[in-house]
Amino acid sequence: MSTAVVAQSAPRVPFYNDPKVRSIAYQAALCAVIGFLVYSAADNAIVNLRRAHIASGLGFWNHTAGFDISQTLIHYDSQASTYGRAFWVGLLNTLLVAGLGIVFATIIGFIVGIGRLSKNWLVSHACAGYVETIRNVPLLLQLLFWYNGVLKALPDVRESYNLPLHIFLNNRGLIMPEPIGHGGEAVMWLLMLAGLIAAFVFRFWAKRRQQATGQQAPVFLVGLGLVIVPALIYVLIAGFPYTFDIPQRGRFNLIGGVSLAPEFVALLVGLSIYTAAFIAEVVRAGILAVSRGQTEAAYAIGLKPGITLRLVVLPQAMRVIIPPLTSQYLNLTKNSSLAVAIGYPDLVQVFTGTVLNQTGQAVEVVAITMAVYLTISLTTSLAMNLYNARMALVER
Amino acid sequence: MKRIVSFLALAVMVVFAQAASAQTLKAVKDRGMLNCGANGQLAGFGMPDAQGKWTGMDVDICRAIAAAIFNDASKAKFVPLSAKDRFTALQSGEVDVLSRNTTWTSSRDSALGISFTGVDYYDGQGFMVRKSLKVNSALELNGASVCVQQGTTTELNLADYFRAHNMQLKSVTFATSDEAIKAYDAGRCDAYTTDASGLYAERLKLANPADHMVLPEIISKEPLGPSVRQGDDQWFTVVKWVLFAMMDGEELGITSKNVDQMLTSTNPEVKRFVGTEGAYGEQIGLTKDWAVRIIKLVGNYGEVFDRNVGAGSPLKIDRGMNKLWNKGGIQYAPPIR
Numbered sequence: 001m002s003t004a005v006v007a008q009s010a011p012r013v014p015f016y017n018d019p020k021v022r023s024i025a026y027q028a029a030l031c032a033v034i035g036f037l038v039y040s041a042a043d044n045a046i047v048n049l050r051r052a053h054i055a056s057g058l059g060f061w062n063h064t065a066g067f068d069i070s071q072t073l074i075h076y077d078s079q080a081s082t083y084g085r086a087f088w089v090g091l092l093n094t095l096l097v098a099g100l101g102i103v104f105a106t107i108i109g110f111i112v113g114i115g116r117l118s119k120n121w122l123v124s125h126a127c128a129g130y131v132e133t134i135r136n137v138p139l140l141l142q143l144l145f146w147y148n149g150v151l152k153a154l155p156d157v158r159e160s161y162n163l164p165l166h167i168f169l170n171n172r173g174l175i176m177p178e179p180i181g182h183g184g185e186a187v188m189w190l191l192m193l194a195g196l197i198a199a200f201v202f203r204f205w206a207k208r209r210q211q212a213t214g215q216q217a218p219v220f221l222v223g224l225g226l227v228i229v230p231a232l233i234y235v236l237i238a239g240f241p242y243t244f245d246i247p248q249r250g251r252f253n254l255i256g257g258v259s260l261a262p263e264f265v266a267l268l269v270g271l272s273i274y275t276a277a278f279i280a281e282v283v284r285a286g287i288l289a290v291s292r293g294q295t296e297a298a299y300a301i302g303l304k305p306g307i308t309l310r311l312v313v314l315p316q317a318m319r320v321i322i323p324p325l326t327s328q329y330l331n332l333t334k335n336s337s338l339a340v341a342i343g344y345p346d347l348v349q350v351f352t353g354t355v356l357n358q359t360g361q362a363v364e365v366v367a368i369t370m371a372v373y374l375t376i377s378l379t380t381s382l383a384m385n386l387y388n389a390r391m392a393l394v395e396r
Numbered sequence: 397m398k399r400i401v402s403f404l405a406l407a408v409m410v411v412f413a414q415a416a417s418a419q420t421l422k423a424v425k426d427r428g429m430l431n432c433g434a435n436g437q438l439a440g441f442g443m444p445d446a447q448g449k450w451t452g453m454d455v456d457i458c459r460a461i462a463a464a465i466f467n468d469a470s471k472a473k474f475v476p477l478s479a480k481d482r483f484t485a486l487q488s489g490e491v492d493v494l495s496r497n498t499t500w501t502s503s504r505d506s507a508l509g510i511s512f513t514g515v516d517y518y519d520g521q522g523f524m525v526r527k528s529l530k531v532n533s534a535l536e537l538n539g540a541s542v543c544v545q546q547g548t549t550t551e552l553n554l555a556d557y558f559r560a561h562n563m564q565l566k567s568v569t570f571a572t573s574d575e576a577i578k579a580y581d582a583g584r585c586d587a588y589t590t591d592a593s594g595l596y597a598e599r600l601k602l603a604n605p606a607d608h609m610v611l612p613e614i615i616s617k618e619p620l621g622p623s624v625r626q627g628d629d630q631w632f633t634v635v636k637w638v639l640f641a642m643m644d645g646e647e648l649g650i651t652s653k654n655v656d657q658m659l660t661s662t663n664p665e666v667k668r669f670v671g672t673e674g675a676y677g678e679q680i681g682l683t684k685d686w687a688v689r690i691i692k693l694v695g696n697y698g699e700v701f702d703r704n705v706g707a708g709s710p711l712k713i714d715r716g717m718n719k720l721w722n723k724g725g726i727q728y729a730p731p732i733r
Contacts, residue, residue, distance in 0.1 A: 055507035067552050252540040354546050358547070
């Protein structure tokens with residue numbers, strides 16, 4: 001038994017009952033309401049700040065900062081630089097620790113994630129232990145552990161460990177000789193860059209040849225040679241283009257050289273190790289999502305386990321790995337604001353800390369900081385989405 | 397966390413509320429409690445003791461305000477604030493008065509929307525170093541690492557001083573004084589800098605206080621005092637005159653011990669002070685016996701100083717500039733009349 005469906009031609013409806021018109025009207029109304037709320041909130045804020053005699057506006061940006069910052073990637077002078085400059089110093093410090101953190105967390109995360117699937121009992125259980133310990137302890141505690149652990153365990157500056165190559169380690173950080181170029185270094189770097197480009201050209205050629213003929217070429221070795229050999233020949237002829245500023249014992253600190261402050265090291269180590277635990281799980285999930293048949297098929301045509309992982313399993317796993325990996329990168333970047341607890345001068349410490357306090361302009365400073373984190377996160381997201389689109393399985 | 401709460405409160409205040417800050421005295425009376433922003437970590441100025449009872453000079457200023465309003469010094473609730481959160485907490489209305497060893501400067505008095513009501517302690521910035529460094533003067537600190545608390549005038553003076561004397565500075569800044577002093581104690585820095593009074597207080601927290609010394613140089617003026625939000629003149633007057641009353645009390649020789657005898661005094665100045673002549677307290681918005689309440693329940697300025705930071709305290713700081721004007725110091729309060 002079945003009920004007959006009677007096809008009807010759409011009856012004429014008045015425009016206010018037209019679903020299309022209605023939905024546009026609703027959305028326009030919603031936009032107007034939100035726009036009004038934002039406007040009135042901003043207007044109210046300005047009026048109330050003025051009534052409370054709290055300075056407002058961005059005039060402070062060009063005022064002299066007057067405070068010192070312990071780690072600056074760009075030139076910064078407490079007497080001459082502005083709050084705006086301090087903002088950039090803080091932002092660069094945030095980007096530095098977040099960028100390096102992402103690199104290290106990814107490397108550790110992939111090693112641990114793959115290791116957790118190892119057939120070796122010790123390796124897989126060590127990796128599992130790492131993941132379960134690290135991801136279940138709050139990050140702030142881990143940062144304090146690394147910071148205080150690093151500080152307390154290392155010797156006083158006057159009893160520094162002398163490592164080879166004039167590297168010193170003490171509770172003020174890791175102090176290394178600073179390379180100072182005298183002219184020739186640009187040529188050396190240009191030669192290396194040219195070598196790198198040549199290596200990519202060779203890789204492109206080798207790939208095409210392999211697709212055409214099946215012959216493989218030692219891409220890595222040739223590429224390495226192209227990068228290093230010309231630069232090496234230049235150095236042998238013209239002499240090494242750098243001298244080293246070796247740290248000397250001063251009255252209080254080692255003078256000269258470049259130093260990695262313990263605050264930076266503790267934050268970098270803490271963030272990398274913490275986020276790596278999550279990345280490891282993402283990687284493990286991604287690999288397990290690839291059907292076992294793929295591995296078996298690869299073995300059946302005679303591929304070795306390493307190559308199978310690299311050429312068959314991981315490329316397919318990446319589709320599953322990349323989206324949650326992006327979230328972990330974003331988490332790491334945002335978590336870097338915990339720097340404030342251990343005295344690393346990141347954006348939050350410098351800008352929403354000292355600058356906010358000195359100027360008293362909480363609304364502007366916090367709004368700018370939020371906008372910055374939003375921009376960093378959206379940029380990271382965009383880059384990862386592009387990468388994801390490239391890695392996505394192309395269905396034919 | 398605290399900072400987030402304060403900021404949210406400020407955000408809500410500026411964005412939505414029609415600022416209703418004009419009537420702080422009435423709000424405090426209705427609430428039955430004075431909310432006071434205090435330090436929480438600085439012995440002698442604001443810190444809870446082992447029993448959880450708040451002690452310190454700044455804390456006693458708040459108690460005196462509570463005493464003047466409620467005739468009960470315990471009607472003051474203390475909110476511990478870090479240096480960088482303190483102004484937001486005051487601006488947002490989380491506290492009625494900020495009494496947290498805060499330096500009076502022109503920019504704070506204007507752009508932050510707050511007003512300082514007076515100076516309860518004339519201070520200056522100094523340095524503490526390990527004795528083993530054999531440093532005798534701050535001028536020898538070229539190239540030294542210095543631990544400092546963030547969001548303070550100290551942070552600015554430090555950069556100024558090193559720069560003015562052509563010395564290399566490696567400062568390490570921390571959000572709270574506890575973190576800064578801990579890092580100094582762990583050897584992260586050669587020197588620790590804050591207001592001289594703070595140096596004596598913080599030294600007691602070190603593992604071996606005797607291994608450290610305070611250098612003789614005082615590199616800045618740090619007039620510390622309570623502050624209130626701008627735009628409420630009545631409340632500004634109340635807070636200002638509570639401190640003046642404590643100093644006038646000391647000048648007139650009125651202490652918490654003899655204040656009851658003073659009620660029968662025939663000295664016209666004393667009579668005006670204790671309220672047996674005139675209605676000076678009522679003009680301020682308080683009661684006739686407001687000053688008596690302050691002295692009886694909290695003490696005069698000299699008693700409060702001695703008990704918290706002076707001879708009667710573990711800090712044993714010399715009164716120096718903080719003596720009354722007629723005893724060789726610069727503390728001077730306008731008369732009650």
